[in-house]
Amino acid sequence: MSRTRHRRTIAEVGEFGFLARLLPRLPMTRETVVGPGHDCAVLRCGRRKLLVTVDAVVENVHFKARWSSPRQIGRRSFLVNASDIAAMGGQPRFCVVSIGVPPRYSARSLLQLEAGIVDAATASGAVVVGGNLSRSEQLFVSVTLIGDAPRRLVTRHGARPGDRVYVTGTLGDAALAVERLSGRAGAKVAPPVLRRLLEPSPRVRAGQILADKGLASAMIDVSDGLVQDLGHLCRASRVRGVIRATDVPVSVAYRRACGTERRLALSGGEDYELLCTVPARHVKHLEDVRRQLACPITCIGEITRGRGVRIVGAQGGVVYESTGGYDHFRTPTT
Amino acid sequence: MSRTRHRRTIAEVGEFGFLARLLPRLPMTRETVVGPGHDCAVLRCGRRKLLVTVDAVVENVHFKARWSSPRQIGRRSFLVNASDIAAMGGQPRFCVVSIGVPPRYSARSLLQLEAGIVDAATASGAVVVGGNLSRSEQLFVSVTLIGDAPRRLVTRHGARPGDRVYVTGTLGDAALAVERLSGRAGAKVAPPVLRRLLEPSPRVRAGQILADKGLASAMIDVSDGLVQDLGHLCRASRVRGVIRATDVPVSVAYRRACGTERRLALSGGEDYELLCTVPARHVKHLEDVRRQLACPITCIGEITRGRGVRIVGAQGGVVYESTGGYDHFRTPTT
Numbered sequence: 001m002s003r004t005r006h007r008r009t010i011a012e013v014g015e016f017g018f019l020a021r022l023l024p025r026l027p028m029t030r031e032t033v034v035g036p037g038h039d040c041a042v043l044r045c046g047r048r049k050l051l052v053t054v055d056a057v058v059e060n061v062h063f064k065a066r067w068s069s070p071r072q073i074g075r076r077s078f079l080v081n082a083s084d085i086a087a088m089g090g091q092p093r094f095c096v097v098s099i100g101v102p103p104r105y106s107a108r109s110l111l112q113l114e115a116g117i118v119d120a121a122t123a124s125g126a127v128v129v130g131g132n133l134s135r136s137e138q139l140f141v142s143v144t145l146i147g148d149a150p151r152r153l154v155t156r157h158g159a160r161p162g163d164r165v166y167v168t169g170t171l172g173d174a175a176l177a178v179e180r181l182s183g184r185a186g187a188k189v190a191p192p193v194l195r196r197l198l199e200p201s202p203r204v205r206a207g208q209i210l211a212d213k214g215l216a217s218a219m220i221d222v223s224d225g226l227v228q229d230l231g232h233l234c235r236a237s238r239v240r241g242v243i244r245a246t247d248v249p250v251s252v253a254y255r256r257a258c259g260t261e262r263r264l265a266l267s268g269g270e271d272y273e274l275l276c277t278v279p280a281r282h283v284k285h286l287e288d289v290r291r292q293l294a295c296p297i298t299c300i301g302e303i304t305r306g307r308g309v310r311i312v313g314a315q316g317g318v319v320y321e322s323t324g325g326y327d328h329f330r331t332p333t334t
Numbered sequence: 335m336s337r338t339r340h341r342r343t344i345a346e347v348g349e350f351g352f353l354a355r356l357l358p359r360l361p362m363t364r365e366t367v368v369g370p371g372h373d374c375a376v377l378r379c380g381r382r383k384l385l386v387t388v389d390a391v392v393e394n395v396h397f398k399a400r401w402s403s404p405r406q407i408g409r410r411s412f413l414v415n416a417s418d419i420a421a422m423g424g425q426p427r428f429c430v431v432s433i434g435v436p437p438r439y440s441a442r443s444l445l446q447l448e449a450g451i452v453d454a455a456t457a458s459g460a461v462v463v464g465g466n467l468s469r470s471e472q473l474f475v476s477v478t479l480i481g482d483a484p485r486r487l488v489t490r491h492g493a494r495p496g497d498r499v500y501v502t503g504t505l506g507d508a509a510l511a512v513e514r515l516s517g518r519a520g521a522k523v524a525p526p527v528l529r530r531l532l533e534p535s536p537r538v539r540a541g542q543i544l545a546d547k548g549l550a551s552a553m554i555d556v557s558d559g560l561v562q563d564l565g566h567l568c569r570a571s572r573v574r575g576v577i578r579a580t581d582v583p584v585s586v587a588y589r590r591a592c593g594t595e596r597r598l599a600l601s602g603g604e605d606y607e608l609l610c611t612v613p614a615r616h617v618k619h620l621e622d623v624r625r626q627l628a629c630p631i632t633c634i635g636e637i638t639r640g641r642g643v644r645i646v647g648a649q650g651g652v653v654y655e656s657t658g659g660y661d662h663f664r665t666p667t668t
Contacts, residue, residue, distance in 0.1 A: 007440055007442070008440065008441050008442075009437060009438050009439060009440055009441065010435055010436075010437055010438075010439050010440070010441050010444055010467075011437035011438065012441070013441040015467050017441075018441055018444065018445075018467065019467070021441070021445060022445060022448055025445075025448075025449070025452070026452060026461075026462050027452070027456060027461055027462075028461065029461050031427070031428075032428075032461060032463055035461075035463055035464070036462065036463060036464050036465060038464075040464065041428070041430065041463035041464040043428055043463065043480075045379045045380065045382055045384065046379065046380040046381055046382045047380055048379055048380050050379065052428065052430055052463060052464060052478075052480070053430070053464060054430040054431070054432045054464060054465060054466050054476075054478060055432070055466050056432045056434060056466055056468045056476070057468075058434055058468050058469065058470045060471075061468060061469045061470065062468070093365070094365075094366075094375070094377055094386065096375065096386055096387070096388040096478055097388070098388045098389070098390045098432065098476040098478070100390060100392055100434075100472075100474055100476075101344055102344075103343060103344055103345035104343050104344075104345065105343060105344050106341055106342065106343055106344070107342050107343065107344050107346070107347040107351075107352055107355070108341070108342075110344055110352065111352075111355060111356060111359075114356055114359075115359070118359070118360060118361070122361060127360075127361055127362065127363050127366060127369075128360050128361075128370065129366055129369055129370060129375035129377065129386060130369070130370050130372075130374065130375040130386060130387060130388060131370060131388060132388050132389050132390055132476070133344075133349050133352065133353070134390045134391075134392050134395060134396070134474075135392065135395045136392045136395065136472060136474060137394075137471065137472050138434075138470060138471050138472055140434055140468070140470060140474065142388075142390070142432040142466075142476040144386075144388060144430055144432070144478035146377075146386070146480075
């Protein structure tokens with residue numbers, strides 16, 4: 001019995017199952033304000049607090065070379081990290097880049113990939129300060145991003161019953177693009193939908209405002225899908241999230257492609273929007289700063305006592321009550 | 335002509351050729367004390383200076399699963415980074431880990447790999463504060479290590495004509511182990527030689543003493559091979575390094591296997607010793623602190639005017655004058 005369990009593969013245990021076993025074993029220090037298991041670690045550095053996050057994009061897992069230009073791959077590898085910094089209300093500052101590249105890969109493409117990282121970093125106010133290049137059969141780009149923490153730190157922990165649940169921008173476009181691109185050859189993908197997959201825009205400015213003005217009680221970025229990421233937030237805060245499916249914001253292109261169907265908007269990953277909870281007393285204040293966010297923000301539900309995530313349909317009935325979404329070892333994106 | 339050049343692969347351009355094209359394109363900020371192209375970046379963080387470095391180990395490039403246990407792979411992935419921090423005299427503090435892992439990899443092995451990282455971090459006074467797990471066909475572990483800079487920063491830049499060249503420990507064991515393991519099945523590798531490959535010990539304490547006491551004018555770790563790494567140091571300092579081949583320290587096991595042959599000690603990589611230059615006026619002081627270093631340190635040559643690296647043989651003649659060593663895209667380790 002014990003032998004059988006020991007031989008289970010990562011695919012069987014799943015990413016989150018693995019992390020649940022790993023995280024309690026990691027030691028902490030006084031300088032670690034927030035440790036592993038969050039969007040970013042928070043470290044004390046003298047009187048400053050630093051955010052640190054790492055994320056990798058891997059060929060044929062997170063991107064396909066025939067869909068994405070080298071520059072887009074580079075941009076994306078930075079932006080998925082900037083999204084983690086945004087989710088804690090921080091400001092990206094420095095990054096180091098670890099690239100694994102097949103020997104046959106063209107030097108010009110690799111320069112373009114690096115240029116994509118530098119472009120995205122510059123646009124976010126960050127600089128590339130170092131890196132490493134390794135030989136590898138499969139192209140991968142792992143970016144570590146260091147940022148400044150906001151004055152008021154926002155984590156996944158602070159949601160309370162009665163808080164409203166908000167999401168920035170629209171959801172589902174990235175998953176829709178993946179579904180179309182993975183289907184029959186010749187399937188059409190509307191350009192704005194494709195752009196959401198290939199060139200995500202992290203909500204750095206919105207995250208800073210939501211954190212610094214004390215509006216968000218908890219925050220996370222939507223990388224694994226709304227249901228799954230809301231699940232993470234609710235688990236950390238020990239509350240239940242109730243979402244009205246019809247209120248989940250989708251793009252015009254998504255509505256044109258999917259009608260009233262919200263499956264991809266609810267469970268598709270890689271939109272890199274921000275999901276946050278706002279105490280009822282701050283909703284008026286949020287309306288006041290709405291314009292400064294540089295993106296739409298929509299109330300999609302509320303936090304109640306309980307656990308898990310509940311999705312309510314158009315008729316008011318519960319259409320979904322579970323966790324779901326994206327696990328790197330179970331549901332391939334591409 | 336121009337088209338042909340643009341299509342060159344990374345294997346043809348080589349890692350250092352690629353970096354020579356990339357590095358001038360990277361922007362800097364006021365907070366970047368030392369930018370890309372060094373063992374670590376040095377960042378200003380309030381009144382502190384931080385060192386940041388990243389390095390990846392990739393299956394079948396930097397290790398083979400049949401030679402190394404998961405724990406050894408984990409330890410190694412940390413230690414190669416600690417060696418970069420040691421080369422600037424710093425103290426490892428925080429690390430984040432990006433792992434790419436095949437779905438069929440066992441969860442137990444991955445926990446052991448993580449335990450190897452945590453062990454090595456703890457032994458160096460550092461903690462693991464975050465990470466990321468991706469699906470990947472080939473196992474890779476990319477560690478980003480953040481450290482405290484020493485009061486006196488040592489880089490590759492400060493070597494001057496007249497300085498002595500020193501190296502810690504012994505060289506060549508790791509390359510000898512790779513050569514034996516890659517050869518005919520059944521080739522014997524002495525356990526201390528194998529250990530040097532599988533469980534390198536970065537010279538963190540020695541690096542701190544050499545930096546803080548102002549002994550080393552320039553320093554680098556020997557990861558790509560003595561000739562190549564001395565070449566990097568000499569290029570950065572705009573000087574020539576002259577090495578007496580017979581003075582290069584080797585282990586008893588190496589001498590037993592190779593006799594007076596010094597090829598692997600001169601050009602083999604992955605020993606993770608420190609190579610530094612010491613001004614002649616500090617040689618006496620170095621003798622005084624020798625015992626505190628916790629490892630042997632040997633004078634192997636000196637710095638002169640000129641460029642490049644020169645190796646002098648037993649008879650006093652020049653036996654080698656060039657660069658060489660290890661390029662990830664040209665000379666596979668394994």
